[in-house]
Amino acid sequence: MDQNRWETVKQVTAAITGEPERIAIRGARKVDARGVQEHFWVTAADGVITATGTDEEAFEHACRSIAVDPADGTAIVDAGGRVLTPGYVDIHAHGSWERSFDDGPEGIDVARAGHAVHGTTRQVLSLITNPIDVMCENLRNVRAAMERRPDVLGSHLEGPFLALARKGAHDPECLRDPVPELVERLLDAAGGTLRQITIAPELPHGIGAIRRFAEAGVVPAVGHCDADYATARRGFDAGAGIMTHMFNAMNGLHHREPGPIPAAVEDPRVTIEIINDGFHVQDPMVRLGMRFAPHRTAFVTDAMAATDCPDGAYKLGALDVNVVDGHARLVSNGAIAGSTLLLEVAVRRAVTELGVSPVDAVEAATLTPARTFGFDRPNAVTGAPLGLVSPGYAADLLLTDPADWLVERVWCAGRALK
Known part of the structure; x- marks a missing residue:
């Protein structure tokens, strides 16, 4: 840098x-x-x-x-x-400016600056799948960051409770079933600062874990999953309130196997994330997705360390990533490895390229993500609503x-x- x-x-x-x-x-x-x-x-x-x-x-x-x-x-x-x-609110991002939110206090400061100067005033810091001890330490780092800076809203664990078949760029060696002991370890490490956790509800302990996290004040998210429609509905009824980056890392729409997407679309309690970079989700599907759930679609970036940086070699957790033409892929198997998107770009694309009204585009980057965690009203984290x-x-x-x-x-x- x-x-x-x-x-x-x-x-x-x-x-x-x-x-x-x-x-x-x-x-x-x-x-x-x-x-x-x-x-x-x-x-x-x-x-x-x-x-x-x-x-x-x-x-x-x-x-x-x-x-x-x-x-x-x-x-x-x-x-x-x-x-x-209003300032943009990103509830799913991993880093920028060559640093990840997993990289300790300095990594948080650097990556936050990279998003802040482009208008993301508040951010839930997403942490990648790692060994449980590492994830607990990263949760404690986010907790400490919240004590010194108001722009950090808490943490999002994208893993380790993901489906192997839909792991994306997550390390398969670190994936786990969410047994109660692991759930409690993560909750203890976060100390009340965990905002969301992505879980594949079809895992043996998936529904029980969703219920426990929800009871603890976390908003579980259905994603990185191979769940059928009925299982996804069970997940939302158990307390899941988010669909992690709809269309990505999940079974898609099918007329005889509807899968998890219709379950999220039908449920007015669920916020639906979309990565509007034209790569993760192509433009016709972004427009369709926004029509699926008006006022419930949140633009997210899923941004990794290469965000706002030149093409080249980077890391996602312990995995090697190569970025070409702004698109990040794992070196090992070519899987998409997060994005290099900024919310500033997501809003601009929506307004100038997709024909989305400025009001709807701004809502997807501000009020909708804030509402997901109750930050649209006075609360203990931000004080004044967002x-x-x-x-x-x-x-x-x-x-x-x-x-x-x-x-x-x-x-x-x-x-x-x-």
Whole structure:
């Protein structure tokens, strides 16, 4: 990694662990799950949005209420018609900038910076399948990261309770049946910070493990599985609330063997992940998937260490990965090994290439993933809710170029990250 990126990592880390700023932004085009508003303004203090609106006189009053002089041009951001959205929330990503979230405190800082500067203000840190002792240590590292930085929402275990036939890029030597002893070890290591865990429900102890994780406040996810329709439904009824990257690493749709996808689509309790990079899921299926479950589709990246990096050789856990044309595959067997996607790109693709409305695309990267874990309302993890540009919500804000949907300014909990 070059020196400029190291400096960015230090700047982002210092900002996110520092104090929130007072924020006043005017002249924006607001886009969130509630719709579009022109000539929009927002103010924030102490990491929380204090007021929003379109009336200039009200803006001046809102500025004074947070001790910002409305006549001081240096204290106010003129959006100049740029798109103002909530910060993006990625609930399934493994790394970026040559580091994985499995790589300890430094790896978390580096990989978070790589996503943060592209607008992902909050992230659930996904951990790859490893030996149980290693996974427990990685869970403890995420737990420690949450104590010092508000942008880390907790952890996601993608493994080790996966179907061998649908393992994807996970190490087959480390796959396990989720017997109670292993479930308890992982819960103990996470100490209440495990947000989701991907489980193949057809495993011998799969349904029981889903039920136990759900009882512990985790949102289990059905994925990397060979489950039939009935078994997937049992998994959702036992407490699973997510489908891990729909269409990938699972048996697909078939008219006489419907499999797990219809079970997720039919269940209003389930959030459905989609990797919108045009590679994991081609565009017609992305459009179809979003029509399957309006307001329940969450864009995720499944991003690995090569994200926002040149092609070349990388690692996914202990496995060697080669990235060509931005696509990551295992050296050993050519299996897809995560992605190099950013949520910024997923939203841009949806709006500019797939014909998805900006409101729906932004919702899939903000309110829907936040709602999956109850972060769309006041909670013990984020305090203020996430996912909307509205008074009382966290001051997670992005200013984006309306022409190309590239993120230009980023605030997380009132901290300026870019």
